[in-house]
Amino acid sequence: KAGVTQTPRYLIKTRGQQVTLSCSPISGHRSVSWYQQTPGQGLQFLFEYFSETQRNKGNFPGRFSGRQFSNSRSEMNVSTLELGDSALYLCASTLSGPRDSPLHFGNGTRLTVT
Amino acid sequence: GQQLNQSPQSMFIQEGEDVSMNCTSSSIFNTWLWYKQEPGEGPVLLIALYKAGELTSNGRLTAQFGITRKDSFLNISASIPSDVGIYFCAGGPSGGSNYKLTFGKGTLLTVNP
Numbered sequence: 439k440a441g442v443t444q445t446p447r448y449l450i451k452t453r454g455q456q457v458t459l460s461c462s463p464i465s466g467h468r469s470v471s472w473y474q475q476t477p478g479q480g481l482q483f484l485f486e487y488f489s490e491t492q493r494n495k496g497n498f499p500g501r502f503s504g505r506q507f508s509n510s511r512s513e514m515n516v517s518t519l520e521l522g523d524s525a526l527y528l529c530a531s532t533l534s535g536p537r538d539s540p541l542h543f544g545n546g547t548r549l550t551v552t
Numbered sequence: 553g554q555q556l557n558q559s560p561q562s563m564f565i566q567e568g569e570d571v572s573m574n575c576t577s578s579s580i581f582n583t584w585l586w587y588k589q590e591p592g593e594g595p596v597l598l599i600a601l602y603k604a605g606e607l608t609s610n611g612r613l614t615a616q617f618g619i620t621r622k623d624s625f626l627n628i629s630a631s632i633p634s635d636v637g638i639y640f641c642a643g644g645p646s647g648g649s650n651y652k653l654t655f656g657k658g659t660l661l662t663v664n665p
C-alpha cells in the first residue's frame with residue numbers, strides 16, 4: 439500500500455511569491471491534515487480536510503489555505519510568502535478520524551523562502 | 553493553547569543502554585501517540601495509546617498512557633544504532649480522533665556504537 443505522497447520535495451521561493459504544495463493520501467484515507475515543522479516551534483497543526491471540507495483549523499494567518507479534491511488529494515497554498523514561512527510542511531492522512539486510525543505522515547515538502 | 557513538555561531535549565547513549573523519555577501537559581488528552589522522525593523523512597508512528605493507564609509494547613519499545621491523562625512515557629530497551637532519530641510525543645483531542653494533534657518539541661536520540 440503506497441504511503442502518503444507529497445510533491446515537490448524541495449522548493450525555493452522568494453518573499454512575496456505564492457506556493458502550492460500537493461499531497462496524495464493513503465488509498466482509502468479521507469482525512470488529510472497539514473502541519474508546519476520548524477526548529478523553533480516544532481510541529482504545528484495548520485488545518486484538516488475531510489470530504490472536501492475544512493473541518494479544523496490551526497492558528498495560522500489567512501495566507502495559509504488549502505483544499506481537498508473529490509479523490510481526497512489535497513493542496514496547500516501559501517500566498518505572499520515571508521521569510522518565516524521557511525519550514526518543512528508535512529501532510530498526514532487518516533481514515534476519517536476514528537480512534538484506531540492514527541495519522542500517517544508523508545516525507546514533507548521543504549520550503550525555503552529567500 | 554495546549555502545550556506538551558517533552559524531556560529530555562536530547563540524549564547521548566551507548567549502544568545497549570535503555571532509554572526513557574516523557575511528555576507532560578497541563579491539559580488532558582484522550583490519545584497519546586509516539587512518533588520517530590529520521591532526517592529527510594516524515595514522522596513514523598511507533599505506538600498509539602487510547603486508554604488511561606494503558607501500557608503498550610512494540611518490540612523493544614514500551615509506552616504508557618498516564619492515569620491522569622496528562623502524561624505519557626516511552627522506553628526503549630537495549631538501544632541499537634538505528635534507534636537514532638527524533639522522538640515526538642503527540643496528544644490527541646477528545647473523541648479519539650487524531651487529525652489534530654499537539655506535538656512535543658521532540659527528543660533527539662544519539663546512540664554511540
